[in-house]
Amino acid sequence: MTVTVATLGFPRIGPRRELKFALESFWAGRSGEAELIEAASALRAAAWARQNALGVDHIPSGDFSFYDHVLDTSAMLGAVPDRYGWNAESVDLATYFAMARGTQGDGAAGSSRAAGHTAQEMTKWFDTNYHYMVPELAAGQTLRLASTKAVDAYREAKALGFETRPVLLGPVTWLSLAKGQGADPFDFLDDALVIYCQVLDRLREAGAAWVQIDEPVLVLDLDARQRAAVTRAYARFARRGPKVMLATYFGGLGDNLALATSLPVAGLHVDLVRAPEQLARIVKSASKDLCLSLGVIDGRNVWRADLESLLDRLEPVSKVRDLILAPSCSLLHTPIDLGLERDLEPEIAQWLACAVQKVEELAILKAALNNGRHIVAEALDASSKAAATRRSSVRIHDAAVAARLAAATPDMASRRSPFPARAARQKDRLALPDFPTTTIGSFPQTEAVRSARARFNRGEISDDAYLDFLRDETRQAIRWQEEVGLDVLVHGEFERNDMVQYFGERLSGFACTKNAWVQSYGSRCVRPPILYGDVSRPKAMTVDWWRFAQDQTDRPMKGMLTGPVTILNWSFVRDDQPREETCRQIALAIRDEVVDLEAAGAKVIQIDEAALREGLPLRRRDWAHYLDWAVECFRLAASGVADETQIHTHMCYSEFNDILPSIGAMDADVISIETARSRMELIQAFADYEYPNEIGPGVYDIHAPRIPHPEEMTALLKLACAHLPAERLWVNPDCGLKTRKWEDVRPALVNMVAAAHALRQAGS
Structure with a gap:
């Protein structure tokens, strides 16, 4: 043989x-x-x-x-x-990339190509x-x-x-x-x-x-x-x-x-x-x-x-x-x-x-x-x-982590009051207009940002010089958000290399690489951290940056975190213990950060769970077990705050129709989701389920370079209003803006704010 x-x-x-x-x-x-x-x-x-x-x-x-x-x-x-x-004999590269990335169009009034075409x-x-x-x-x-x-x-x-x-x-x-x-x-x-x-x-x-x-x-x-x-x-x-x-x-x-x-x-x-x-x-x-x-x-x-x-x-x-x-x-x-x-x-x-x-x-x-x-x-x-x-190896197991996990109680995974009571208190505290506008978190990582990070990592610029650079980028991003009229701001995450790697570098039990890239889609590559041992948070990871950003503005500044399930699913995870045990360890570490952000004054904290659906087992018989512990881990991370603190989450590029009860069970005050490419198709499912909390359906596709017109986004929001109460709708892109260029982002967000204003005027 x-x-x-x-x-x-x-x-x-x-x-x-x-x-x-x-x-x-x-x-x-x-x-x-x-x-x-x-x-x-x-x-x-x-x-x-x-x-x-x-x-x-x-x-x-x-x-x-x-x-x-x-x-x-x-x-x-x-x-x-x-x-x-x-209509050619073969699919050329121009058509191929149009299907992948969409087209911007020529902008000519009355032209059939004026608005371009969405990607698949x-x-x-x-x-x-x-x-x-x-x-x-x-x-x-x-x-x-x-x-x-x-x-x-x-x-x-x-x-x-x-x-x-x-x-x-x-x-x-x-x-x-x-x-x-x-x-x-x-x-x-x-x-x-x-x-x-x-x-x-x-x-x-x-x-x-x-x-x-x-x-x-x-x-x-x-x-x-x-x-x-x-x-x-x-x-x-x-x-x-x-x-x-x-x-x-x-x-x-x-x-x-x-x-x-x-x-x-x-x-x-x-x-x-x-x-x-x-x-x-x-x-x-x-x-x-x-x-x-x-x-x-x-x-x-x-x-x-x-x-x-x-x-x-x-x-x-x-x-x-x-x-x-x-x-x-x-x-x-x-x-x-x-x-x-x-x-x-x-x-x-x-x-x-x-x-x-x-x-x-x-x-x-x-x-x-x-x-x-x-x-x-x-x-x-x-x-x-x-x-x-x-x-x-002694690197793998930490007795203190095991003891804390054993001491966790079921009530730690529940908010103090049901959503209607929380929503009323948050509305009074935040005083936001109808159709509040925000973004998902990151702003463009420009060549200048990447270059400064690379020079810092090579030791070519000092800690102080790099910190000054990042602070200046953050200030400019905040000023610009105020100028265009966004309601809830973000600091832009210029100090972060990746939404999972950044936290992996600051949590125990992780190792991070320099060149271990894998393809996520197209030209987008990521370096998943290697989760090899028990997880804990040695010290606060984002509080100083949030505090600096909030000091620059009177508007609410979101605290930005990656959720435990996403950190788990977007890492190379240890295979010597059940994944749910590892996820609970991460959840407790993120809970510490959430509580510290609230203590620093954060009124809005976003805990992204972009990968919750991704981890769903392929066979339906295994779904319930996974969803039970995944939802529990999110709630464990999110539930240590007062009713007045608004918890957001974000999910993207997955089929959610069949797990909506579990998304509802997460009990986030606001969820933002990807809906632009499907023209709000997912909103019908949220409406049929009677999703009880607030929702931000993404009104433009950030993974394509095209800039949608205000009328296009207004039309999408009207579709959303036909299915969900307007008072529970937010206005946002469908994902973070890290991979885009400022020349794409600025006009798109200006148009997005204009779409929100048009709906406010129509309802006044």
């Missing part, structure tokens, strides 16, 4: 975020399409060469994307909404912090092959001497993620399958022996139509094209196992990190002719594997059938190379593995299974020692 190694996908951004900088240069007009294409080609070639050198037998192609692989699939199928005016909706990819562009399908729409990216990438790799396994997002997953406008997305199944078959035929003609088709939807609860679509699709694929490796990930197959193993495919990839218990059932169910790909290395987290333990589980299987060993999912979700980190403490660094190290671990497993453990004895010994050191 033979064991080989595969990767399902490799990080796209490049070791130094080369893709980010190439994209942003192109979007800014500093470089042309040829330069962008050249940069992308270099990144693909480097990724193939690196995986080949690391010993990968099945190297993926087609996993690279300029923005998002779901959007790439929409382009392949010609699923381009009419508003973009596309964006939401979270399963339970990750990666964002995908939601496909749109409208009644009467015609699909056609409009991108041959998968074929082109295979040929490109072959020309460089690399035999690859092309990757396609599966049709059932794509249709399950799509939104229909006057049509059910699955009405387009047969049209989509025709195009998939055309692509498979071209791949076969190009020489591809295998194709990887990703169907992560198979780890979800499927309805009858989805199950039928799976059967229909793979029966079609079996009659043409290369051999199919059907890839599932992010969880176990569960009740879909029999369906998956009955399909006429040549191979099946399963996630044994999220669902290790499924190995025995799959081995028993799968025919000997089915090539099994086992996801044994975590593609979602950064912890080094215990290779000896894995070998104990894999050896019996490897003796009776050929195996492919792989990460649990694409390595898109991990940083590229631990070797780029120079400043991590050695004890912590030895516990970690990034994409390169994970492939090295697979190569060690392969060698041990094919030739015996003695071949890689030194590597196995190092793995075992690292695992033992992590279990016994």
Whole structure:
């Protein structure tokens, strides 16, 4: 029996975020399409060469994307909404980026292009912090092959001497993620399958022996139509094209196992990190002719594997059938190379593995299974020692944290009075107008801000000089907010590098990196902190900045915090204890900060929980447990204040319709949500649920560069007023403004304030 190694996908951004900088240069007009294409080609070639050198037998192609692989699939199928005016044979970059980012328009009065066009909706990819562009399908729409990216990438790799396994997002997953406008997305199944078959035929003609088709939807609860679509699709694929490796990930197959193993495919990839218990059932169910790909290395987290333990589980299987060993999912979700980190403490660094190290671990497993453990004895010994050191390290456990958690009582997770009583007191204290205006928290991190931070980190400017710079940026932002008439102000967060990393750097139990970047969407990259041990707050983290900002104005200044569930879900989290226990530790630390902000005089405190929906388990049977502890953690963080203190929260880019009772149970005084791209679609769900508290539906999409007109935002607010009481509505963007430029932000917020004033006048 033979064991080989595969990767399902490799990080796209490049070791130094080369893709980010190439994209942003192109979007800014500093470089042309040829330069962008050249940069992308270099990144693909480097990724193939690196995986080949690391010993990968099945190297993926087609996993690279300029923005998002779901959007790439929409382009392949010609699923381009009419508003973009596309009528060409293939989807060009201008159309592709218009779908991703929207268009500003020419501004000409009376022109159909005056206001530009909104981007497609964006939401979270399963339970990750990666964002995908939601496909749109409208009644009467015609699909056609409009991108041959998968074929082109295979040929490109072959020309460089690399035999690859092309990757396609599966049709059932794509249709399950799509939104229909006057049509059910699955009405387009047969049209989509025709195009998939055309692509498979071209791949076969190009020489591809295998194709990887990703169907992560198979780890979800499927309805009858989805199950039928799976059967229909793979029966079609079996009659043409290369051999199919059907890839599932992010969880176990569960009740879909029999369906998956009955399909006429040549191979099946399963996630044994999220669902290790499924190995025995799959081995028993799968025919000997089915090539099994086992996801044994975590593609979602950064912890080094215990290779000896894995070998104990894999050896019996490897003796009776050929195996492919792989990460649990694409390595898109991990940083590229631990070797780029120079400043991590050695004890912590030895516990970690990034994409390169994970492939090295697979190569060690392969060698041990094919030739015996003695071949890689030194590597196995190092793995075992690292695992033992992590279990016994004094860095991991803090008796004081455990004692405080044990002493927490249920009443700590409840506000003193119900919302109506709190709302009356807050209204008297804040004295805000109807449709109060605010922003979500951050303002643009300009080149000057990033440069000053970099110079400070390199020791080129003093503490005092950097502090003076940040104070000046904060003063200017506050003055500008006053001038344009915002009602509740923010300090702009110029001192913060990231909404989670900033707190990770100030809480115990976290380690932060310099170069461990992962893609969030498009050119947006983040460095999740590494949560390795018990969490506490050594000292106040934001109070001094809030106090400085409030001293600059008479208007209410929000205290700005990231919530415990978001800190948890946007970190690489320890895997040696239940996630809910770790989250409660974070909640108590954030509670300390909330109480200190209130004591300093803060009347409004925002605790962002952008990632609460993201952490929802993929199977409905597991939802209640997660939502119970996630809501409890938010309330534990937020409930230590008086009734007069207004607690805000913010959520974005997720589907909330099915968890509205839990959002209501959070009992935040004000929630701000993303609704601009969907034209207030979510508001109907909040109205149907009879959401009792105040709400700020985002009136413009900050992830696109276009500037909406006041009339556009007024129309959205009128839609909101048709569903919710006007006295409970706030006016705000749909997310923070950190990634935008001031030339985008200033006119957009001026227009937003004008929209609020128009509604006030209409109601007076």
